[in-house]
Amino acid sequence: MSKRVAVIGAGPAGMTAAYVLTKSPANLDVNVYEASEQVGGLSRSLRLWNQIVDLGPHRFFSRDRRVNSLWLEVVGRDYVMVPRLTRILYQGRYFQYPLQAMDALQRLGPLEATRCVASYGAARFKQPKDYCESFESWVTARFGRRLYEIFFRTYSEKLWGIPCSELDSDFAAQRIRKLSLGAALKQLAVRRKNNEHRTLVDRFAYPNGGTGQVYERMAEMVQERGGRVHLGAHIKRVVASAGRVRGIELYSDEFVPCDAVISSMPLTSLIARLNGVPERIREMARRLSYRNTILVYLEIAGELDSRDNWVYVQDPGLTVGRITNFRNWSPSLYGNSPNTILALEYWCNSDDELWRRSDGELGRLGADEFRASRLASDAADVLRSHVVRIPKSYPVYQRGYKDILRPIQEVLRSVEGLQAIGRYGAFKYNNQDHSILMGILAAENVAAGTAHDLWQVNSDFEEYQEACRIDETGLVPAPC
Ligand SMILES: Cc1cc2nc3c(=O)[nH]c(=O)nc-3n(C[C@H](O)[C@H](O)[C@H](O)COP(=O)(O)OP(=O)(O)OC[C@H]3O[C@@H](n4cnc5c(N)ncnc54)[C@H](O)[C@@H]3O)c2cc1C
Known part of the structure; x- marks a missing residue:
């Protein structure tokens, strides 16, 4: 009989796990359960005003051979190298970033x-x-x-x-x-002239169809190999007993028995409903917090002079934290459109007044702050706005958070067959590459019986033995 594996969440971590599992020769029945109607999680792409945009800037970068090889395997040659230009706005002046x-x-x-x-x-x-x-x-x-x-x-x-x-x-x-x-x-x-060399080599690989294309392709490949991706499938809880995982329960109350669960749902939600977790641990998990993001997209008539991919807004007088200009990523994103789409990022908590503002109010705030940023002349014409709210987008590394995480990790280790991965899934400030690596390792633990310690990913500050990177020719060695 095949081993039944449930993957919760179709973001980079979950989709990678499913992708690796369905490639394995082991006899596995792989099902991905995604709460929303789209794969990609925070790394999904959207169609907006006849263009493609991401949820804020999504620059893929890794020095890990396993992660880069998998990315290339999925994307093929369907990517461009984007020169990176990012700056900091402080008191009306722009400074290079990295500093x-x-x-x-x-x-x-x-x-x-x-x-x-x-x-x-x-x-x-x-x-x-x-x-x-x-x-x-x-x-x-x-x-x-x-x-x-x-x-x-x-x-x-x-x-x-x-x-x-x-x-x-x-x-x-x-x-x-x-x-x-x-x-x-x-x-x-x-x-000496200022660091010209460094900025020239600072380029990153970007899929022609937007960041989300990677995970859409993974979903197609998973299904071609017999795996299933269930959209609109919101998991209520993971069910365990006698120290081992038994299955998952959907909000529709359907129970699905399984032998292994790879969860990328928020760690706090997993712990809140996992049976057998001591109340003391549940209480600790409630002290972990996440920050929300509001993205205000603006369509601006024509092009801006600035070549920034994104700018960090240090100015205390502005509420916006970062502004992304998708026109400076890849021509495949804007196609025939003559206009520019910007994404302005605002961060807040669920009980903040900003989170409750209407789309219209947020659109006006975005337009005012775009003008104040002086990224374009005063005459720049804001044509329309669109708002996307993302709850729990950043795990907050408040001092002491590791003391809370340690006993939670111990409890999860004691449940055989259950692995928690991903950004909010493992409460790690992951980029895509970290979540992809977690997905690879979690899948290997299930399919090949390895014992990778997933909690170590994104804790090693990115020192790799076999460093490599992606350029237009594919995978190349990276200087240490
Ligand atoms: C504004 C912003 C900018 C970023 N910039 C970059 C960047 O430049 N480079 C980079 O590499 N990374 C960047 N990231 C980070 C990147 O988006 C994440 O690291 C990555 O998407 C994390 O993948 P994940 O699978 O761990 O989690 P997620 O992408 O959050 O996916 C989790 C998935 O699980 C689903 N889910 C949750 N609960 C349930 C449930 N109960 N049942 C079923 N499904 C559920 C969610 O709907 C979601 O699809 C950025 C993130 C943000 C917010």
Whole structure:
């Protein structure tokens, strides 16, 4: 008899797991249950005003051979290499991102630059005892307080909704590249041109049909191989007894027996209804929180001069956190349309006033803030707006979250046949590549009986033995 495997969620993690499972020679009956009517999760693409857009910027990047090989296997040659240009908007000025020390110092002007260098120097001499604990102390110790205040604080507090002193340093360690003011000053002394080489090689592979194309193709391939993808199938709970998974229950009350469950539904919802979980653990899980995203799409007449893929908005005077310009990704997204689509990202909690605003109000806020960003001239014509609300889009790494996660992980480890993967599924601040890797490893655990520890994915700060990347020729070795 075949082994019945249920995969909950058709985002990158769940679709990858199903894709790998249906490729395996093992005798498996694979079913994917997706609550929404579309595959791709947060990485889905939408058709909007005769163009294709993603849910904010979705740049795929990995140095892991397994992840890149799988991505190429699915996408084939149907992708382009997109040159990356991203900048930070701060007090009406645009700074390169990732932060380039020379660019930042020059644009800040001599007085502010001197302050930054002095506070950077002070931080190098005097590292606080708790410098690894919070986001604030991590960044301040490495960049100095002044640069932290200018380039990190406002954006991070907009995104997470808590003071940076309460945010765990994991977020910084995973996402912030090193920046050396020492090297920048040396550069200034020998008058070398600013890092042209680095920006030239900064390109990423992007599917012609939008990010979601990867997961739509996976769904097709899964079904061709006999797996099933059930859309509009909202899972209420995973059922376990005597230390082993027994099946899943849908909101329609249908019970589906299975031998293995790979879940990418929110970890908090999984724990809330999984039977046999001690009340103490359920209570701990309730303390984990997620942040919501509101995406305000604007159609602008014509093209903008700026070549940014997206900009980070550090300006405290603006509520918007990031603006994506899809016209600067791939011509296949806009086709014959002469117009530009922007996505403005707003982050909030479910009880915030912003989350309850009407689409019309949010559209007007987006149009006003787009004009204030000076990405285009005052004359730029906003033709229409569209709003997408995404609950639970960011797991909040509040200080102490790991102490909450540890006992939850132990409880889940004790249920044979159950694996929790993915961004909200494992409460990990995953990009696509991390969720894809989790999907691969979870599938191998089921199909080949391996014992990969999934909780370690996206905790190793991306050091790989066999580093490689994708360019227009396919897979190439990446310098370490
Ligand atoms: C604004 C934004 C920008 C981003 N930018 C990038 C980027 O530049 N590069 C990058 O690589 N990544 C980026 N990401 C992250 C990327 O979108 C995620 O890492 C990825 O989609 C996570 O995949 P996942 O499968 O773990 O989770 P998800 O994509 O969240 O998929 C989970 C799926 O499970 C389904 N589900 C949930 N509960 C149930 C249930 N009870 N029953 C059935 N189905 C259920 C959901 O509907 C969803 O389809 C970004 C994310 C956001 C929000």
